[in-house]
Amino acid sequence: MIPEETIDQIRQATDIVQVISGYLRLKKRGKNYLAICPFHTEKTPSFSVSPDKQIFHCFGCGKGGNVFSFLMEHEKMPFIDVVRMLAKNANITIHEEKGTDLKRKVLERVTYTNNVAVEFFQKILTSAKYKSIVDKYLKQKRKINKEAIEYFQLGLAGEEWDGLIKYAAGRDLSPEDLVQAGLALKSEKTGKHFDRFRQRLMIPIINLSQKPIAFGGRTLKKGEPAKYINSPETSIYVKGNNLYGLNFAKDAIRETNEAYVVEGYFDVISLWQVGVKNVVASSGTSFTSQQARLLARFADKVYLFFDADSAGQQAALRSIDYLFNAGLDVKVIVPPEGEDPDSIALKYGREKIEDLKSNALDYIPYRMRDISLGNMGLIGKEKLVKELAALGDKISDPTRRSLFISSAADTLGIDPQMLRESSTTSTAQSQQIRNKQLDNNEEANLLSLLFATPGLIDSVLEKLSPEDFDSRKLARIYAAIVNQYRNKSAINIGTLIDNNDDEDFVSLVTAIASREWDADEIESNTNKALTALLAQKRKRIRTRLKQELTVAEAEGDHEKAERLMVEIRGYGLYD
Numbered sequence: 375m376i377p378e379e380t381i382d383q384i385r386q387a388t389d390i391v392q393v394i395s396g397y398l399r400l401k402k403r404g405k406n407y408l409a410i411c412p413f414h415t416e417k418t419p420s421f422s423v424s425p426d427k428q429i430f431h432c433f434g435c436g437k438g439g440n441v442f443s444f445l446m447e448h449e450k451m452p453f454i455d456v457v458r459m460l461a462k463n464a465n466i467t468i469h470e471e472k473g474t475d476l477k478r479k480v481l482e483r484v485t486y487t488n489n490v491a492v493e494f495f496q497k498i499l500t501s502a503k504y505k506s507i508v509d510k511y512l513k514q515k516r517k518i519n520k521e522a523i524e525y526f527q528l529g530l531a532g533e534e535w536d537g538l539i540k541y542a543a544g545r546d547l548s549p550e551d552l553v554q555a556g557l558a559l560k561s562e563k564t565g566k567h568f569d570r571f572r573q574r575l576m577i578p579i580i581n582l583s584q585k586p587i588a589f590g591g592r593t594l595k596k597g598e599p600a601k602y603i604n605s606p607e608t609s610i611y612v613k614g615n616n617l618y619g620l621n622f623a624k625d626a627i628r629e630t631n632e633a634y635v636v637e638g639y640f641d642v643i644s645l646w647q648v649g650v651k652n653v654v655a656s657s658g659t660s661f662t663s664q665q666a667r668l669l670a671r672f673a674d675k676v677y678l679f680f681d682a683d684s685a686g687q688q689a690a691l692r693s694i695d696y697l698f699n700a701g702l703d704v705k706v707i708v709p710p711e712g713e714d715p716d717s718i719a720l721k722y723g724r725e726k727i728e729d730l731k732s733n734a735l736d737y738i739p740y741r742m743r744d745i746s747l748g749n750m751g752l753i754g755k756e757k758l759v760k761e762l763a764a765l766g767d768k769i770s771d772p773t774r775r776s777l778f779i780s781s782a783a784d785t786l787g788i789d790p791q792m793l794r795e796s797s798t799t800s801t802a803q804s805q806q807i808r809n810k811q812l813d814n815n816e817e818a819n820l821l822s823l824l825f826a827t828p829g830l831i832d833s834v835l836e837k838l839s840p841e842d843f844d845s846r847k848l849a850r851i852y853a854a855i856v857n858q859y860r861n862k863s864a865i866n867i868g869t870l871i872d873n874n875d876d877e878d879f880v881s882l883v884t885a886i887a888s889r890e891w892d893a894d895e896i897e898s899n900t901n902k903a904l905t906a907l908l909a910q911k912r913k914r915i916r917t918r919l920k921q922e923l924t925v926a927e928a929e930g931d932h933e934k935a936e937r938l939m940v941e942i943r944g945y946g947l948y949d
């Protein structure tokens with residue numbers, strides 16, 4: 375770990391313009407510099423570098439970031455190596471520190487707590503009391519054998535409301551420890567603690583160091599609406615950063631250089647039972663870019679093996695972007711009607727899976743399989759051209775991209791050159807639409823003005839909180855700014871986007887921050903944006919108060935109704 379102060383020191387000693395000019399030809403335009411974007415194909419420059427804010431943003435493809443992210447992306451270097459390289463250039467010595475003792479202790483305690491929970495859930499599963507449930511559900515219905523139960527460390531949460539709490543007490547763990555690990559909850563009414571998981575089959579989620587970091591719990595109660603409950607995020611578990619089963623499958627994946635991606639825990643377990651071991655699950659949530667990059671560390675090729683129903687097939691389509699972006703070769707397995715990986719493995723075994731795999735489709739034929747181009751209107755066809763062109767843009771490997779484009783052009787019956795052009799215009803167009811939305815959006819304007827003139831923050835802060843924003847995305851950026859200002863009494867875009875894996879967030883921040891304002895338009899535009907947002911805030915409060923008023927009147931609570939009326943008037947009844 376490198377101390378944050380050192381990273382700040384390196385940032386201050388580094389000039390983004392100087393670094394980027396070592397890779398691209400920069401031309402000065404206004405306050406900023408422009409270049410042909412290295413991250414997408416274009417003829418006219420839309421890649422902008424701001425020396426004031428020390429960021430870059432491409433108005434063509436949306437890529438943005440600071441000097442660290444530019445080098446990470448352009449040189450394919452991990453963050454830590456970029457920091458070391460820039461430190462060397464700036465003659466700064468790095469004193470790396472081990473994670474502070476306290477932090478390490480917390481992490482160790484949570485891991486220990488999870489270990490105790492695995493042990494407890496396994497004990498319950500093998501106890502005489504629950505034998506019939508286990509036999510009926512796991513062995514008969516799910517057809518999971520003893521070997522798999524042990525291998526995947528499956529367990530059971532019983533009926534007791536504090537079974538784990540009592541067991542953990544004997545292992546020197548307090549209820550508060552269990553809360554920290556996401557395994558217990560505290561009742562707000564009584565102040566008492568109770569187990570988070572009850573009457574559920576427990577599936578431990580294990581990280582690459584073979585430590586349990588979270589749990590998935592499958593209900594065993596009929597009619598229970600929440601089929602699955604998962605651990606909340608904790609100090610050692612971030613949702614969307616893990617792939618279920620990767621700890622078990624990583625060797626098999628490395629060996630074959632291929633991975634099956636399935637949806638659920640039981641798909642992984644059933645495939646493993648029939649001898650297919652290079653399998654991971656996205657576990658419910660749709661695939662994230664982190665998961666895609668994680669997988670790309672172990673394999674070059676991915677077979678998406680999702681349920682045959684439309685939800686499963688939609689999930690497959692949605693995952694493609696990230697997988698392409700991570701440099702993976704993706705094929706899609708189309709299961710027979712009404713089946714899923716779990717049922718196929720149990721009914722037909724390994725051979726059928728290999729058979730389906732050899733018939734897996736490339737993305738384009740998969741996308742086109744229900745589409746008849748002949749019956750498609752011009753608009754539909756144009757949309758499809760743009761969609762495939764945009765997807766082609768995401769493939770970083772030039773050879774693979776070129777193959778994808780020719781195959782897409784071939785399928786659509788158009789000239790590949792046309793598709794190539796469409797690819798650059800389609801991303802540029804969508805970015806233009808986005809810029810236009812940002813232009814007319816007072817919320818984005820206000821953020822952009824704050825980046826341009828950080829001194830404004832004091833007066834804005836006292837009038838607006840993140841909840842007052844309509845756009846959740848912009849609210850997040852505002853919250854980040856406020857948070858940074860409160861902690862560091864300054865706004866620094868570089869730190870705001872450091873090491874942030876959320877490309878959408880970073881792209882939006884750099885797009886907003888790259889906007890230039892003339893000195894004489896700042897005050898009037900700030901006032902305009904603030905007025906708009908405050909009106910929006912008043913309107914929202916008024917709507918809420920009016921709803922409360924309706925309720926109070928209906929309930930005959932005259933006193934409350936009276937009070938609400940006064941309050942509503944205070945917010946300007948008629949404006």
Ligand SMILES: [Zn+2]
Binds near residue numbers: 412413421434437
């Ligand atoms: Zn670009």
